[in-house]
Amino acid sequence: MTGDSLPSDKQMRLRYAGTCHRCGASLPAGVLAVYERDARRVRCISCSESGRDDENSAGDVDLGTAGASARREYERRQSSREERIRKKYPKLSGVILALSDEPQSTSAWKQGAIGEELLAQRLSTLPESVRTLNDRRIAGTRANIDHIVIAPSGVWVVDAKRYRDRRPELQVTGGILRQRSESLRIGGRDGTRLVEGVTAQVAHVRNALADPQLPVTGALCFLEADWPLLGGSFVVDGVHVLWPRLLVKQIRSGPDRKIDVDAVSARLAKAFPVA
The missing domain is CATH 3.40.1350 (Trna Endonuclease; Chain: A, domain 1)
Known part of the structure; x- marks a missing residue:
């Protein structure tokens, strides 16, 4: 490994053409480059040897988290329902929440998140x-x-x-x-x-x-x-x-x-x- 290469990085000749995620240089198939396994992206040897920090590089691509927005919506609806019940039935809220099912319109968001x-x-x-x-x-x-x-x-x-x-x-x-x-x-x-x-x-x-x-x-x-x-x-x-x-x-x-x-x-x- 060279420069700032990490254990999860691998220096190799590319099987496919790519683009350095740091400097944007085109990397044709067969060229020697560094493949970042965790992020599933490549960077050129020049950027690797320069030791530049790539955490906030403009070339970075955030792959996102599957189901994140659906899970947030589910948690929002779940919390809102619990709050309404506790306010309306302060003494029986625990029993009601324990024995009642969530509305399908709420649980659907959870199922969607799990599917993603x-x-x-x-x-x-x-x-x-x-x-x-x-x-x-x-x-x-x-x-x-x-x-x-x-x-x-x-x-x-x-x-x-x-x-x-x-x-x-x-x-x-x-x-x-x-x-x-x-x-x-x-x-x-x-x-x-x-x-x-x-x-x-x-x-x-x-x-x-x-x-x-x-x-x-x-x-x-x-x-x-x-x-x-x-x-x-x-x-x-x-x-x-x-x-x-x-x-x-x-x-x-x-x-x-x-x-x-x-x-x-x-x-x-x-x-x-x-x-």
Whole structure:
């Protein structure tokens, strides 16, 4: 190791082109550089030998914490409910809180946070050439993007859903005499709103990249769902509907388009800050 290299850093010849997170220099595949395993980013040898502190470098990318904003909202709602009950029933509040269930509108935030956290664990098994931005805020809206995965094959916009024991299905209507129509059903219920949400997120990411040559794919990833033993995944209105293991497999198996993962990650991290 040289300069300020840490035990988790590795000096190596890059398998993929990248960008030094400190100085912004382009690093072509095959060049000697330092790979920072914990942050999953690279820096050039010159910056390593200079010994400069990179903690507040403008090139740093905050990968975010999966489920952080959903967990904050859950804790806010939980605390607000507890406070209301204690004020209204000062003597019985402890019993009421112990015996009553949280409203579904509150517990849904907790389930959402857990789903994002579980999916982030699965995404962490992707190759070192991949970056994942977690829990990103869409400026000017109240919406978040759960995960943006930047791989050599392209960008994936992923919405995590933890719908336990409910089966996602593709419903097809129409055909020969009527216009064919496809929709998402989850445990028999209409899931059109979820598909539309991912479609809107994909549009935001494409606009931020402003590069029509860079593929952006939307995905609804269902955790702990009632998937069939054979098949089960499908695409509806351009959005992939699948489970975590298959999502990781598809990201891995995509064609290598020689995308500068570090540069794209930095651009998207700036456009979509941590929520």
